[in-house]
Amino acid sequence: MKKIYLLTAVLLAALSCTPGGEIENKVFLGGQSRVEKMLLPDGATGMETLLTVGMAVPEVQDVKVTVAPAPEKLDTYKKAFYDDSSELLPASCYTLSATTLTIPAGSVRSAGLPVAFKDLRTLDLSKTYVLPVTVSASDLTVLESARTVYYYIKEAALVNVVADIAKNRLWPDWKDATPVTDMETFTMEILFYGNAWKNEISTLFGIEDCFLLRVGDAQLPPNQIQIAYGTKDAEGALHRGHFTSSTMKLQPGVWYHLAVTFDHGMVHSYLNGVEKEGGQCSDGIDKINFGVPHSEEDDGKPRCLWIGYSYDSINHSRFLDGRVSEVRIWNKALTKEEVNAPNHFYKVDPDAEGLVCYWKFDEGAGNVVRDHTRYGNDLTSQTTLVWKNVELPEK
Secondary structure, three states: OHHHHHHHHHHHHOEEEOOOOOEEEEEEEEOOOOEEEEEEOOOOOOEEEEEEEEEOOOOOOOEEEEEEEOHHHHHHHHHHOOOOOOEEOOHHHEEEOOOEEEEOOOOOEOOOEEEEEOOHHHOOOOOOEEEEEEEEEOOOEEOHHHOEEEEEEEEOOOEEEEEEOOOOOEEEOOOOOHHHOOEOEEEEEEEEEEOOOOOOOEEEEEEOOOEEEEEEEOOEEEEEEEEEEEEEOOOOOEEEEEEOOHHHEOOOOOEEEEEEEEEOOEEEEEEOOEEOOOEEOOOOOOOEOOOOOOOOOOOOOOOOOEEOOOOOOOOOOOOOOEEEEEEEEEOOOOOHHHHOOOOOOOOOOOOOOOEEEEEOOOOOOOOEEOEOOOOOOOEEEOOOOEEEEEEEOOO
């Protein structure tokens, strides 16, 4: 809704009364924020965006708008946004494909003008850089508050956007469940953050009464990780077990990486790379089936894999009040060295051997989370996800 309000305010500001009482149409930068953050992805040397201009109501003739870099506006930027450290982006590191834009007669918006940023790795990327670009028009007045856009250039973090899934839940409607069916060896990983640890149980991900990563339980502090598992015997009786310890307690407002390995019933867990509780599952549990077809688990349907949800279909009280990123399933038990490999908490190669599910949670919009492996088992959320900008690892 915030973007809608902003656009409405710009349109209203672009129409103003002259001293004679006539309505004056004004040109403004279209679609851009005053500051456009341009984050350079890992390994990239450049990036590109589009600049457009618009006006509130169409004119009967074409409107020509001049576009130009405005290095003299850097001080204005620094004062307006309390940023004394940013430097002016060198002219060698950007190109404008044209110097004019046209709003065609009868239209209220121009085509996009490419603004390309190049050779950015020749810069000191421990710093941030700003490129002010301004517009002017000979036929119409330009709305002063929407005349200049400041392109803010910095190197992207390893993780730049995550999903807040409080009171929400996600599931895979398995397109190809083969790689996660009857797994004798696997690793589950999740990068997560608790806004608060106040539920009796806060679910991370897995299958209730099968193999589930969660925080808290009836007899546990609400901030203590528990690896819960279960199986039914030949008579249908359910047998449960779990691994946990007081060394697995969490703080709110802190990012954690959890990796849990399973090898024919032998479990190891690693919290931020440090080995924690584990052992041999009881009752002869030596394989886990994550590939159960998705359902609401009603009418006797078997329990299935969820993220941020387990068991309580009526009150949905076991949600994770927090944020998630980098959720993965491997068909092998990662070693402690692999878990602690450089940057492993924040990214892995989607084509890495043994990686069978990889949900990065980096879409930034919508309610579908892409599976980055070749199996294409995307996640769907019950309601539209709340996306949060972050910089991980935190500095």
